[in-house]
Amino acid sequence: MFKIIEKEFLSENVARLVIEAPYIAKSRKAGHFIILRIDENGERIPLTISDANIENGTITLIVQRVGVSSHKLCSMNAGDSILDVVGPLGTATHIANVGTVLCAGGGVGVAPLFPIVQAMKLAGNRVITVIAARNKDLVILEDQMRAYSDELIIMTDDGSKGKKGLVTLGMEEVILREKINEAIVIGPAIMMKFAALTTKKYDIPTQASLNTIMVDGTGMCGACRVTVGGKTEFVCVNGPEFDAHKVNFDEMLNRLNAYKAKESKCYREYLETSEAVLN
Amino acid sequence: MESELNEEYYKNERKADWRDKLRKEMKSKDRTNIPKIHMIEEDPLVRNKSNIEVNKGLTLALALQESRRCLDCVAPTCIVGCPVGTNIPKFIKYLEAGDILGAAKVLKENNSLPAICGRVCPQEIQCEAQCVYVKKLSGEGAAIGHLERFVADYDREHGDNSIPAIAEPNGIKIGVVGSGPAGLTVAGELAKFGYDVTVFEALHDLGGVLKYGIPEFRLPNSIVDFEINTIKQMGVKFVTNFIVGKTATFDDLKSEGFVAFFIASGAGLPNFMNIPGENFNGVVSANEFLTRVNLMGGGKTQFDTPVHAGKNVVIVGGGNTAMDSVRTAKRMGAERAIIVYRRSQEEMPARAEEIKHAIEEEIEFINLTTPIEYFADENGNLNKMRVQKMGLGEPDASGRRRPIPIEGSEYDIDVDSVVIAVGVSPNPIIQQSMPELEVTKWNTIKVDENMMTSIPGLFAGGDIVRGGATVILAMGDGRKAASGIHAYAQKLVLAESV
Numbered sequence: 001m002f003k004i005i006e007k008e009f010l011s012e013n014v015a016r017l018v019i020e021a022p023y024i025a026k027s028r029k030a031g032h033f034i035i036l037r038i039d040e041n042g043e044r045i046p047l048t049i050s051d052a053n054i055e056n057g058t059i060t061l062i063v064q065r066v067g068v069s070s071h072k073l074c075s076m077n078a079g080d081s082i083l084d085v086v087g088p089l090g091t092a093t094h095i096a097n098v099g100t101v102l103c104a105g106g107g108v109g110v111a112p113l114f115p116i117v118q119a120m121k122l123a124g125n126r127v128i129t130v131i132a133a134r135n136k137d138l139v140i141l142e143d144q145m146r147a148y149s150d151e152l153i154i155m156t157d158d159g160s161k162g163k164k165g166l167v168t169l170g171m172e173e174v175i176l177r178e179k180i181n182e183a184i185v186i187g188p189a190i191m192m193k194f195a196a197l198t199t200k201k202y203d204i205p206t207q208a209s210l211n212t213i214m215v216d217g218t219g220m221c222g223a224c225r226v227t228v229g230g231k232t233e234f235v236c237v238n239g240p241e242f243d244a245h246k247v248n249f250d251e252m253l254n255r256l257n258a259y260k261a262k263e264s265k266c267y268r269e270y271l272e273t274s275e276a277v278l279n
Numbered sequence: 280m281e282s283e284l285n286e287e288y289y290k291n292e293r294k295a296d297w298r299d300k301l302r303k304e305m306k307s308k309d310r311t312n313i314p315k316i317h318m319i320e321e322d323p324l325v326r327n328k329s330n331i332e333v334n335k336g337l338t339l340a341l342a343l344q345e346s347r348r349c350l351d352c353v354a355p356t357c358i359v360g361c362p363v364g365t366n367i368p369k370f371i372k373y374l375e376a377g378d379i380l381g382a383a384k385v386l387k388e389n390n391s392l393p394a395i396c397g398r399v400c401p402q403e404i405q406c407e408a409q410c411v412y413v414k415k416l417s418g419e420g421a422a423i424g425h426l427e428r429f430v431a432d433y434d435r436e437h438g439d440n441s442i443p444a445i446a447e448p449n450g451i452k453i454g455v456v457g458s459g460p461a462g463l464t465v466a467g468e469l470a471k472f473g474y475d476v477t478v479f480e481a482l483h484d485l486g487g488v489l490k491y492g493i494p495e496f497r498l499p500n501s502i503v504d505f506e507i508n509t510i511k512q513m514g515v516k517f518v519t520n521f522i523v524g525k526t527a528t529f530d531d532l533k534s535e536g537f538v539a540f541f542i543a544s545g546a547g548l549p550n551f552m553n554i555p556g557e558n559f560n561g562v563v564s565a566n567e568f569l570t571r572v573n574l575m576g577g578g579k580t581q582f583d584t585p586v587h588a589g590k591n592v593v594i595v596g597g598g599n600t601a602m603d604s605v606r607t608a609k610r611m612g613a614e615r616a617i618i619v620y621r622r623s624q625e626e627m628p629a630r631a632e633e634i635k636h637a638i639e640e641e642i643e644f645i646n647l648t649t650p651i652e653y654f655a656d657e658n659g660n661l662n663k664m665r666v667q668k669m670g671l672g673e674p675d676a677s678g679r680r681r682p683i684p685i686e687g688s689e690y691d692i693d694v695d696s697v698v699i700a701v702g703v704s705p706n707p708i709i710q711q712s713m714p715e716l717e718v719t720k721w722n723t724i725k726v727d728e729n730m731m732t733s734i735p736g737l738f739a740g741g742d743i744v745r746g747g748a749t750v751i752l753a754m755g756d757g758r759k760a761a762s763g764i765h766a767y768a769q770k771l772v773l774a775e776s777v
């Protein structure tokens with residue numbers, strides 16, 4: 001059992017959870033994720049380790065409510081326990097001093113972006129961060145990002161905070177203004193697709209962190225497979241980060257919908273239960 | 280696979296009075312005239328809609344009848360066919376004498392998981408293939424597997440389920456990576472020697488392939504859990520959700536006092552065929568399909584994990600995994616559940632019994648055929664596959680005739696789900712975390728005759744050493760490694776005490 005030490009909502013649909021997991025706290029690096037299962041009947045869902053505290057033996061997760069499992073997780077509170085947490089999974093982000101790094105995050109992709117922003121800054125890079133959300137209430141981790149960024153640009157779809165427009169607009173402004181040595185983009189697949197097209201135009205080496213469907217997270221099932229440069233890769237063991245210019249995002253978008261019909265139905269049914277209403 | 284038969288030993292043992300007497304109760308001629316028994320099976324058209332175990336077990340009367348067929352041979356060649364050298368005539372004769380718990384004791388001398396082996400061993404190519412009935416009398420071998428299962432089940436249900444004798448705890452910590460049959464066996468054996476054993480398992484449940492792979496209708500989880508419980512009672516600790524090489528490295532664990540390790544991480548990496556359309560939705564690996572169903576409860580209403588249960592399902596492959604997948608698909612409600620296999624039925628690596636059961640359960644077989652492309656609708660959901668017929672050429676390295684594509688024989692099959700079961704490769708996590716570990720070109724871990732890897736104190740066995748093999752071979756490795764680890768640890772203790 002893995003105890004929840006702290007829990008707060010960062011925005012209406014995004015919660016931050018601090019969980020006791022001493023081994024993982026010690027061995028995790030930026031870019032790593034975990035897989036958890038809330039209870040006996042739960043599914044295994046992957047979540048990025050957003051932060052960790054070795055002394056306290058805790059890891060921080062930031063989770064957006066999108067379906068049954070993430071909803072249940074967001075409804076848990078400090079003192080509750082999660083049945084299974086395994087990790088750290090995936091390959092750590094390659095962190096080096098390359099000069100100027102452009103970090104772009106959309107939606108809940110801002111959460112997994114944070115440890116990378118942090119590590120890139122600590123490695124001595126100039127870090128420019130662009131975070132995007134639909135409106136001002138959905139902007140998360142602003143202060144944390146600002147603390148580790150030389151410049152933070154906030155974009156909202158409706159202009160209720162920062163600049164009005166999509167993440168790509170903010171990225172392009174920076175790219176036109178100064179030399180970018182490397183870019184990292186994390187967010188919904190569709191956002192990463194267009195962010196990758198943007199940096200490709202300017203030949204900027206770009207990493208994307210892929211959030212495919214997973215089961216075991218250890219290379220055993222192949223549910224997480226994507227095509228990168230014409231080759232099938234397992235995101236859980238060889239990723240989650242890949243050269244964004246080589247990822248077949250259209251295929252990935254399709255694969256994310258593999259269980260959509262069933263999941264939406266389950267979620268609708270779940271929302272009608274008292275458990276969901278109470279929370 | 281075959282071991283030397285220590286004929287002297289078995290001859291002397293055979294001379295025991297009670298065995299002598301038993302043999303004389305019936306003439307060999309009469310014994311050979313007894314008809315071979317058949318397993319009691321659930322009705323195929325009932326079982327293919329449920330998860331109840333297909334083989335229902337033997338009655339006492341059937342078990343006794345079969346036990347009398349065994350001739351208690353002077354040179355019991357059957358033993359040579361068993362990878363762990365089970366003392367087959369001895370256990371069968373205890374059974375014939377009516378001492379079933381005594382028979383169980385004999386089984387447990389060499390095999391810590393007889394209820395599992397009795398169910399899943401490919402007996403027809405192992406012990407039973409070496410039985411004198413097959414070798415000399417051109418008949419059907421004694422039903423050793425069925426009897427083994429009967430005795431082990433009886434022991435579980437009626438015995439005192441006492442745990443094996445355990446030596447005084449020696450406080451020496453040994454780590455085991457993986458809780459499949461290899462890991463479980465090593466853990467049980469080392470506990471008997473008095474070691475402080477911890478098994479680390481990456482998944483949230485224990486048992487390896489026995490749990491996530493082999494389905495309930497062939498090997499009920501309750502049986503696997505029973506065996507794991509016995510090992511727990513022997514003092515072995517189990518830690519789930521712990522990936523050695525990720526959650527902590529071997530060096531981390533050494534600093535916590537572990538002196539030796541056994542790697543039994545299995546062959547979990549699914550192979551794909553790399554043909555066009557393989558990443559469309561609806562094409563999954565057998566591991567994914569079976570894991571979603573067996574480990575995650577996919578398809579049952581109270582569980583959150585979704586599974587794609589198609590109406591027209593094709594399983595590509597001809598091994599045990601393919602048979603398990605196709606029979607599972609049928610049970611999930613498929614109207615057509617089809618095996619597409621590139622050779623003919625004769626070359627199928629699956630157990631004969633599984634193929635027979637599948638046929639009875641209305642599984643369709645399209646043999647000598649291979650997929651060459653998948654097609655999907657505008658949403659990327661699989662709706663069709665193109666296959667090509669194959670002819671058989673000269674035997675290849677595996678001794679089976681090589682399939683050769685027949686030009687112009689392509690045709691399409693309507694499908695909404697395809698499960699790929701064309702083999703697995705070794706799980707790469709340990710090797711990735713330890714580049715200095717010596718591996719073969721297939722990425723299996725290299726071991727010496729004591730199952731020790733190129734790194735002292737690090738042992739390995741089961742599928743991670745053999746590639747996809749069998750439960751009993753994994754267990755055999757576990758036993759061998761336990762002796763190897765014991766010798767290694769005792770040497771360390773001696774060195775320290777000087």
Ligand SMILES: Cc1cc2nc3c(=O)[nH]c(=O)nc-3n(C[C@H](O)[C@H](O)[C@H](O)COP(=O)(O)OP(=O)(O)OC[C@H]3O[C@@H](n4cnc5c(N)ncnc54)[C@H](O)[C@@H]3O)c2cc1C
Binds near residue numbers: 046063068112213263
């Ligand atoms: C490496 C990795 C890191 C991730 N990090 C985070 C994170 O830090 N914060 C966060 O909020 N989310 C993260 N995700 C996504 C998160 O795992 C999914 O949102 C979650 O599994 C959805 O489960 P659900 O039951 O709530 O929704 P569901 O009803 O299952 O699905 C809703 C939608 O979410 C997507 N989805 C479903 N299952 C998965 C799955 N197993 N993995 C990915 N997407 C899925 C699908 O597009 C689906 O249509 C990450 C995913 C990966 C692969």
Ligand SMILES: Cc1cc2nc3c(=O)[nH]c(=O)nc-3n(C[C@H](O)[C@H](O)[C@H](O)COP(=O)(O)OP(=O)(O)OC[C@H]3O[C@@H](n4cnc5c(N)ncnc54)[C@H](O)[C@@H]3O)c2cc1C
Binds near residue numbers: 743
């Ligand atoms: C569907 C299917 C049907 C089969 N049917 C039969 C049959 O009828 N008869 C037969 O004899 N054989 C059968 N087999 C083969 C048999 O199951 C295997 O040969 C056997 O299970 C191998 O045992 P193992 O202990 O080496 O590994 P596994 O059973 O694969 O167990 C390995 C375990 O290690 C864990 N692990 C991996 N890496 C790590 C790590 N780094 N840290 C911690 N844990 C880790 C895995 O999660 C897994 O639980 C079948 C296999 C499959 C897939």
Ligand code: SF4
Binds near residue numbers: 360390427
């Ligand atoms: S363990 Fe397997 S091979 Fe050995 S006797 Fe039993 S059924 Fe036969």
Ligand code: SF4
Binds near residue numbers: 368
């Ligand atoms: S070879 Fe067959 S008949 Fe002879 S002892 Fe073994 S099982 Fe019995």
Ligand code: FES
Binds near residue numbers: 215216217219237
């Ligand atoms: S999640 Fe199963 S292989 Fe990646």
